[in-house]
Amino acid sequence: MGIGDSYAFESTGAGLQRPGLRPEKASGVDSDDAVTVPRYYKYLFLCIFLLAEMTISGWSLVYVSMEQMTYHWFFLNLTISTLVISVILLITYLLVSRAVCRTLGAKVELQRSEEFLQRVTDVASDAIVLAGSAGRITYCNPAGERMFGYAPGELPGRDIQSVVPTLRDASVEDYFMRPAEQGPGPGDIGIVEIMGLRSDGSEFPIEISIAMVPDNGQRVTEVIIRDISERKTAQATIEKQTEELRNLIDVAAHELRHPATIFKGYSYLLTEKRDTLSSQAFDDAIRNIDDAATRVTRLVNDLFDASRIERGKMGIRWENVQPGKLIIRAVAETRVKGCKRNLILSTHDEVTELRADGERVLQVLCILLDNADKFSPENTDVEIWHESDNAEVVFHVADRGPGVPEEKRALLFDRFFQGEDMVHHSTPGIGLGLYIARTIVSAHGGWIEVRPRKAGGSDFCFGLPVSGCTPGIAPEPEDPVTEEPLVSVSGRR
Amino acid sequence: MVDSTEDKRLKVLVVDDDPSIVTVVAEILRGEGFDVLEATGGEQGLELARMGSPDVVLLDIMMPDIGGFEVYRRLRLDPEIENIPVLFLTASMKPEYISRSADIGVNGYIIKPFSPPALVNALKETYLLGGQSSIVLKSF
Numbered sequence: 001m002g003i004g005d006s007y008a009f010e011s012t013g014a015g016l017q018r019p020g021l022r023p024e025k026a027s028g029v030d031s032d033d034a035v036t037v038p039r040y041y042k043y044l045f046l047c048i049f050l051l052a053e054m055t056i057s058g059w060s061l062v063y064v065s066m067e068q069m070t071y072h073w074f075f076l077n078l079t080i081s082t083l084v085i086s087v088i089l090l091i092t093y094l095l096v097s098r099a100v101c102r103t104l105g106a107k108v109e110l111q112r113s114e115e116f117l118q119r120v121t122d123v124a125s126d127a128i129v130l131a132g133s134a135g136r137i138t139y140c141n142p143a144g145e146r147m148f149g150y151a152p153g154e155l156p157g158r159d160i161q162s163v164v165p166t167l168r169d170a171s172v173e174d175y176f177m178r179p180a181e182q183g184p185g186p187g188d189i190g191i192v193e194i195m196g197l198r199s200d201g202s203e204f205p206i207e208i209s210i211a212m213v214p215d216n217g218q219r220v221t222e223v224i225i226r227d228i229s230e231r232k233t234a235q236a237t238i239e240k241q242t243e244e245l246r247n248l249i250d251v252a253a254h255e256l257r258h259p260a261t262i263f264k265g266y267s268y269l270l271t272e273k274r275d276t277l278s279s280q281a282f283d284d285a286i287r288n289i290d291d292a293a294t295r296v297t298r299l300v301n302d303l304f305d306a307s308r309i310e311r312g313k314m315g316i317r318w319e320n321v322q323p324g325k326l327i328i329r330a331v332a333e334t335r336v337k338g339c340k341r342n343l344i345l346s347t348h349d350e351v352t353e354l355r356a357d358g359e360r361v362l363q364v365l366c367i368l369l370d371n372a373d374k375f376s377p378e379n380t381d382v383e384i385w386h387e388s389d390n391a392e393v394v395f396h397v398a399d400r401g402p403g404v405p406e407e408k409r410a411l412l413f414d415r416f417f418q419g420e421d422m423v424h425h426s427t428p429g430i431g432l433g434l435y436i437a438r439t440i441v442s443a444h445g446g447w448i449e450v451r452p453r454k455a456g457g458s459d460f461c462f463g464l465p466v467s468g469c470t471p472g473i474a475p476e477p478e479d480p481v482t483e484e485p486l487v488s489v490s491g492r493r
Numbered sequence: 494m495v496d497s498t499e500d501k502r503l504k505v506l507v508v509d510d511d512p513s514i515v516t517v518v519a520e521i522l523r524g525e526g527f528d529v530l531e532a533t534g535g536e537q538g539l540e541l542a543r544m545g546s547p548d549v550v551l552l553d554i555m556m557p558d559i560g561g562f563e564v565y566r567r568l569r570l571d572p573e574i575e576n577i578p579v580l581f582l583t584a585s586m587k588p589e590y591i592s593r594s595a596d597i598g599v600n601g602y603i604i605k606p607f608s609p610p611a612l613v614n615a616l617k618e619t620y621l622l623g624g625q626s627s628i629v630l631k632s633f
Contacts, residue, residue, distance in 0.1 A: 254555075257584035258511060260606040265517035268609040273524040281520050288513040 048088050127225035130213075135160040138220070147227050149199035160223065164208060166194040196225065205232045244415065251430045255299050259292035294337070302432040306415065309439050316443050318468055321358035323386045323393050330365035331384060339373045339382075341399070346385040354393050355468025360440045361395075364448075367433040368397035368460045376401040376457070392446075392463045400457040404450050412450055413438040437462070444468065503620055504528040506547035508538030508564065509582065510556040514605075518551065518582070521609045527616070535559025539567055542574050549616050551603075554583040554590065565599060578619045582607070 121128050127144030131137050140155040148155070148163045155163070196206035207226040212219050266285045269277060277285070308314040331345050354361075365384070372382040380400040387394050404412060415435040441448045441462045448462035505527050509515045512533050519529040530545045532538035535558050542550060550568070554561035561581055569575050580601035581594055594602050600619050603612060 253586075254584045257605045258514065261584075262513055262517055264606040265521055265609060269517070269520055269524060272609075273521075276524050277520070284516055285520070288516060291513060 048085070048092060051085075051088075125226075127223075127227075129155070129160065129163075129223040129225065131160045131221045131223060135221075137163075144225065147198075147225065148196065160221075163197055164194065164206070164223070164225070165197050193228065196227070204229045248430065252299065252303070255430055256296065259296045262288050262292035291338075299430065302430060302436065305436050306432045309436065314439075314443075316357045316360065318355060319358055320353045321356055321361065323352060323354055323388065323395065326358060326362050326365060327384055327386060327395070330362055330369055333362075333366055334369040334373065337370075339369070340378050341373050341376050341380055341382045343369070344381050344383045346383070352388045352393060352466065354388075354464060354466055356444055356464055357440075361444075361464070364437045364440050364462065365395060365397065367437045371433060371460070372397055372399035372401065375399065388466070390466065392465055394461055394463040396459055396461045398453060398457060398459040400453075400455075403452055403456060403458050406452075409450050413448065502526060502528050503548045503616065504530065504545065505616060506530040506532065506538065506541055506545060506550045507582075508532040508535065508541075508550065508556075508561075509553040510534055510558075511553075514553070518612075521612065522616075525613045535561070535564045538564055542568060542577065543571065546574075547577060548620055550577055550579045551582045551616075552579055554581055554585055562593070562597075565597065569598075578623075580615060580619060582612075 121141040124141055124143050127147045128139075128141045129137055129144055130139040137155050137158050137160055140150075142152065144163075145152055145155060191207055191209045193205060193207050195203045196208075197203055205228050207228045209224045211222050211224075213222050214220075266289050269281075269285060305314065327345055331343050335343060369382065369384065376382060376399040382400075383396070383398045385396050387396075413434045415432065438448050441464065444464045445468070446462055446464040448460070451459045451461065453459050505522055507515050507518045507522070507529060509518070510533055515531045515533055519531050522529050530541045530547055532541050535556050538550070538552065539559075541547070552561045552564055556564075559567075561583065565579055568577065568579065578600040580603055581590075581599055582603045582605065583590070584605045586604055591602050601615055603615060
């Protein structure tokens with residue numbers, strides 16, 4: 001196969017015209033040469049017949065001219081001649097048959113081999129591109145056409161740079177213009193990662209290997225291209241998760257140092273300086289130790305919940321709950337934990353029942369109230385209420401804190417996200433609360449979001465369908481308590 | 494206070510945004526004979542440093558209003574309080590923080606959780622050396 005050869009278009013079963021791997025001219029041998037080989041045997045046949053005719057004619061002449069010869073001798077000679085001719089014909093037939101079979105067999109085998117190679121390249125998941133002189137594409141398999149977004153047969157004739165633009169001019173010199181006799185040039189490469197270009201102009205990462213295939217004194221460049229978009233995405237995900245894990249360790253270590261400092265400091269005071277401690281200092285010590293223990297417990301609970309969510313182990317226990325009662329419980333629990341803000345709740349008299357996991361919804365309300373308590377100025381109000389119709393119950397927890405910048409609202413419910421710099425943060429927590437809240441709400445088929453308030457602050461609200469529909473999982477009203485896996489699917493609207 | 498300066502009780506300013514940390518550190522130091530000024534933020538710490546004339550400042554790095562490095566910078570810019578020795582008391586073990594602290598002349602870097610006797614010794618040492626020390630205490 002030589003550079004610049006055009007390739008035969010063979011019809012496929014699908015009726016599409018695809019360029020075949022076999023060129024029209026192969027190594028200087030005409031495609032009809034194979035069937036011209038038996039022509040020699042045709043002449044041999046002719047010679048044998050002529051010889052036989054001459055022999056019979058000769059003996060006939062001898063009979064006519066030599067009258068003394070008997071009838072018996074004439075037929076004897078005729079028989080011998082016929083036998084000789086028959087033997088020669090038989091041998092010739094065998095030789096011709098053998099030669100024809102070999103020739104036709106080789107042709108069939110060649111076609112079968114080509115068809116097999118064609119099938120191999122057709123089913124290959126990587127793009128296989130052959131390029132001739134000056135980087136002109138002479139063949140591209142179906143995977144390559146799909147990868148770059150071209151119709152069958154559209155790529156041959158185009159420049160290789162139309163699909164791999166980062167193969168710049170110098171590279172083209174190296175890969176395609178280098179005389180074949182010089183062998184592999186310095187530009188011949190193994191596998192590199194560069195960008196490919198689709199027909200719609202979009203770029204995507206590819207892994208490319210280039211090799212020179214010598215052919216009849218000329219060179220063909222074989223380019224094998226693999227789309228590594230998914231691999232890159234997976235790598236980016238792993239890198240992001242690794243970075244998140246590093247941050248988690250940093251923040252968790254930071255979080256644990258505070259209570260550890262409290263424990264260590266007060267254990268010293270209570271053992272070494274107990275006699276000198278005032279009763280007030282003693283009370284402070286007990287209270288601060290308890291607070292520190294609570295902080296550690298929350299950290300552990302958050303990590304535990306996040307771990308269960310990640311592994312799909314957290315479940316939803318469906319039951320009928322009353323939204324107003326959940327709010328009252330959430331406020332009571334938050335107050336008991338020492339909330340420093342004024343919690344103002346307003347519940348409605350209606351007895352709208354909600355199909356949900358009451359404990360999980362309560363957890364969401366407590367997370368939102370804790371956040372409002374942490375991020376609001378002291379002595380400000382935190383309001384909590386709900387509103388409902390026949391289809392949905394919407395809970396609100398509204399504070400007068402600094403608010404959430406618009407660009408951070410979408411990220412707020414992501415795992416480990418914190419409004420401030422994670423390493424410089426001074427507020428307790430590791431950025432898992434809202435992630436857990438969103439996951440619980442999504443598992444109920446609901447939505448959660450933060451809205452700015454007109455007079456400052458944020459309104460964290462989430463809606464749950466009254467019927468308790470889970471994405472893809474219908475609730476079973478007959479069963480008072482059923483458990484469904486908690487899925488991490490965003491149901492935000 | 495204390496052993497080496499019988500006639501003077503050392504006054505320590507404790508600056509940390511976590512009130513419980515401030516409380517426990519203050520209790521430890523009072524138990525050892527120090528006078529203690531308590532601040533729960535950078536701004537309040539700067540104010541108390543100017544008004545209270547502390548002998549040593551124990552300063553947290555990660556605070557929401559003004560970070561420890563900025564508080565330190567402002568302390569050094571004020572001629573009346575520029576010579577007060579400062580020790581960072583922080584939960585961060587970041588090597589760049591430790592080296593940066595040494596570069597800008599912070600007198601000590603104590604990592605939470607700390608050993609109370611070691612903290613007391615570090616404060617005494619810092620005062621005795623007149624702010625010429627550079628102590629790094631890792632948590633243990």
